[in-house]
Amino acid sequence: MDGVVKKKVLFCATVDYHFKAFHLPYLKWFKEQGWEVHVAAQGDLTLPFVDKRFNIPIQRSPLHKMNIKAYKDLKKIINENHYSIIHCHTPMGGVLSRLVARDARKKGTKVIYTAHGFHFCKGAPLINWLLYYPIEKFLASLTDCLITINQEDYLLAKNHRFKAKSIKHVHGVGVNTEIFKPLNESQKHSVRESLGYKPNDFLMFYAAEFNKNKNQRLLIEALVQIKYEVPNAKLLLAGEGLLLEDCKDLARKLNVDDMVQFLGFRNDIENLLKISDIAVASSLREGLPVNIMEAMACGLPTIANNNRGHRELVQNDQNGWLINNQSAEFAHRIKKLAYDSDLKKQLGIKGRKKILSNFSIQNVLDEKSEIYRGYMNEMEDILWVVH
Numbered sequence: 001m002d003g004v005v006k007k008k009v010l011f012c013a014t015v016d017y018h019f020k021a022f023h024l025p026y027l028k029w030f031k032e033q034g035w036e037v038h039v040a041a042q043g044d045l046t047l048p049f050v051d052k053r054f055n056i057p058i059q060r061s062p063l064h065k066m067n068i069k070a071y072k073d074l075k076k077i078i079n080e081n082h083y084s085i086i087h088c089h090t091p092m093g094g095v096l097s098r099l100v101a102r103d104a105r106k107k108g109t110k111v112i113y114t115a116h117g118f119h120f121c122k123g124a125p126l127i128n129w130l131l132y133y134p135i136e137k138f139l140a141s142l143t144d145c146l147i148t149i150n151q152e153d154y155l156l157a158k159n160h161r162f163k164a165k166s167i168k169h170v171h172g173v174g175v176n177t178e179i180f181k182p183l184n185e186s187q188k189h190s191v192r193e194s195l196g197y198k199p200n201d202f203l204m205f206y207a208a209e210f211n212k213n214k215n216q217r218l219l220i221e222a223l224v225q226i227k228y229e230v231p232n233a234k235l236l237l238a239g240e241g242l243l244l245e246d247c248k249d250l251a252r253k254l255n256v257d258d259m260v261q262f263l264g265f266r267n268d269i270e271n272l273l274k275i276s277d278i279a280v281a282s283s284l285r286e287g288l289p290v291n292i293m294e295a296m297a298c299g300l301p302t303i304a305n306n307n308r309g310h311r312e313l314v315q316n317d318q319n320g321w322l323i324n325n326q327s328a329e330f331a332h333r334i335k336k337l338a339y340d341s342d343l344k345k346q347l348g349i350k351g352r353k354k355i356l357s358n359f360s361i362q363n364v365l366d367e368k369s370e371i372y373r374g375y376m377n378e379m380e381d382i383l384w385v386v387h
Contacts, residue, residue, distance in 0.1 A: 007379065008036045009085045010078070013093040014058045016043035022173040022290070023089070024048060025361050026368060033376070035084075040077055041093065042070075058092050067096065075100045078109075084379045085372065087112040091119070095135070098142045105142070110375040113139070114147040114170075117287020121152060121308055124285065133160075140164040145371060149173075149288040152308040168371060172288040174364035175297045175355055182299035182352065183274045192275045202233045202338050205276040205300070207269055207291045208283065210241030215282040215305065218327055220247060223256040225331035230338045235280070236272060238263040273298040277344065278337050279320075280330065281305060288312055297355045301347035303333045313359075319351035 009030050011019060019027065019039055027049040030037050039047060040054040047053060056073040057066040078086070078100055086109060088097035094113045101111050119132040140146055140162035147168050148154040154169040183191065189199050197203065208214040219235055226233055237247070237260060244262065251257040266272065269291075273279070279295030279302045286292075286309025292302055293313065302320035304310040314320045323329040337344045357363075 007034065007376075008038060008081055008083045009087065010038045010040060010081065010083045010097075012040045012074070012086065012088040012097040014041060014060055014090040016041040016045045016047065016053070016055075018090055018093075019047055020045055025174065025365055029365060029369060030372075038077075038081065038083070040074060040097075058096060060092055062092065062095070067092065071096050071100060078104050082107075083109055085110050085112065085375055087114070089114050089116065095139060098139050102142055105144070108379075110144045110378070111142065112145045112147065112371070112375075113143050113164075114149065115153055115157075115287075116149060117285070117309060118148075118153050118156065121156065121285070123307070137162055144375070147368075147371070150308055150312045152311070153287070168367075170367045170371075171358045171364050172293065173290065174361035175290070175293045175359055177297050177352075177356055177360045179270050180273065180294045180297035182348070188275055191271055195271065195275060197234070197275060198232075200232055202230055203236060203276040204233065204278050204280050204334065205236045205238070205272055205295065206280050206282070207238040207266070207272075208281075209239050210237075210244040210247055212243065213284050214239075214241075215284055215325075216243070216247050217250055218282040218305070218325065219280055219330065220251050220254065220256060220260060221327040222330035222334065223251075223259050224254050225328060226334055226338075227256060227259065229335055233259055233334070233338065235260045236263060236276065237261065238266045238269065238272065240265055269294065270298070273300065276300055278303060278334070280334075281310060282325075282330075283307065283310075284325070286310055293355055293359050296348075296351035297359075299348035299352045301337060301344055301351060303330060303337075313354070319347050319354060 027037050031049045036051045037049055038052040039050050040056050042058050044055050054077050056070045058070045059066050074096055086097060086101050088094045098111055105111055120129045143164040145166045145168060146157060146164035147170050149172045157167050210216060216237055223235060251260045273295050279300040281292055281304035283305060286307050288309045295302060302314050304314050304322060306322040306324050310322060314322055316322060321333045
């Protein structure tokens with residue numbers, strides 16, 4: 001095969017589930033362009049559209065000693081495969097792959113990094129700025145294209161003069177609007193019944209890991225204030241995590257445990273969204289939350305804590321409301337939607353329209369493919385000779 005151009009792309013992240021959850025359409029796109037697709041991450045999931053996968057022990061903690069081995073493994077992979085493009089994701093996946101790819105860039109490899117929400121941002125703790133800001137600013141100088149998924153991060157990178165060769169804003173990872181779409185009333189009642197819910201239940205849905213940032217306690221506290229005015233309200237909380245038992249204890253302590261359902265890990269999120277009345281989101285920080293985009297695609301109005309990711313998606317009185325981390329505010333907006341079905345429907349329609357306009361998989365694929373094609377054109381003059 002001497003003299004044959006080997007068009008290879010490497011996708012790198014901390015864990016391989018990241019690719020399964022968010023990037024299969026983009027792996028498929030590269031295959032359709034005739035490229036060889038490799039992925040490197042921790043895990044051994046079977047992934048479609050992938051020619052080679054490498055299980056490397058990347059750890060989320062920057063100080064974990066296994067990251068030294070991950071660095072060495074990744075260096076060997078990149079040196080041996082001569083990638084034309086490396087697209088890295090997640091904090092540690094982005095750190096290691098950009099450090100390793102320094103020599104490859106000198107030979108023409110293009111390095112793309114998607115920041116799925118900087119840890120430093122408006123309102124973030126000072127420690128986040130002290131730790132993460134200098135790291136990301138330095139690594140930007142090792143990046144050909146820095147992709148941000150919300151406008152605030154884009155402006156931050158621009159205004160703070162991050163030295164990536166190019167800084168782009170892309171509308172997240174995209175939502176499959178054929179899977180996440182509203183049901184008509186007859187279908188909704190049928191699916192509700194199959195899942196054990198009544199037609200007149202007022203269902204509020206939130207899918208997130210139970211941790212301090214996701215802040216489910218706020219939603220549970222809001223239930224106390226609607227208990228007697230919206231007696232048919234049920235808060236559906238999907239997910240697992242370290243604070244799950246604490247939240248269960250809080251619900252019992254506040255005597256609203258009959259209004260909360262802790263669903264654990266679910267693989268039928270689309271059905272739970274389709275039968276729900278509204279989406280709620282209490283997280284303190286977000287980059288661009290997929291759970292809210294999926295809810296909006298299903299025609300649900302959203303009540304969400306005010307942060308940069310939610311601000312990108314939710315506009316007051318248009319498709320929901322932003323709340324300033326106050327349970328009373330959540331309760332007030334919940335009651336408004338519980339008693340105004342026309343408003344609930346109008347907000348939901350506008351939310352789905354917003355997703356279709358900017359955040360669908362096809363729209364994001366168009367945005368990303370434009371970036372990829374720019375580098376592909378540059379690669380036409382680069383010949384990798386494989387012995």
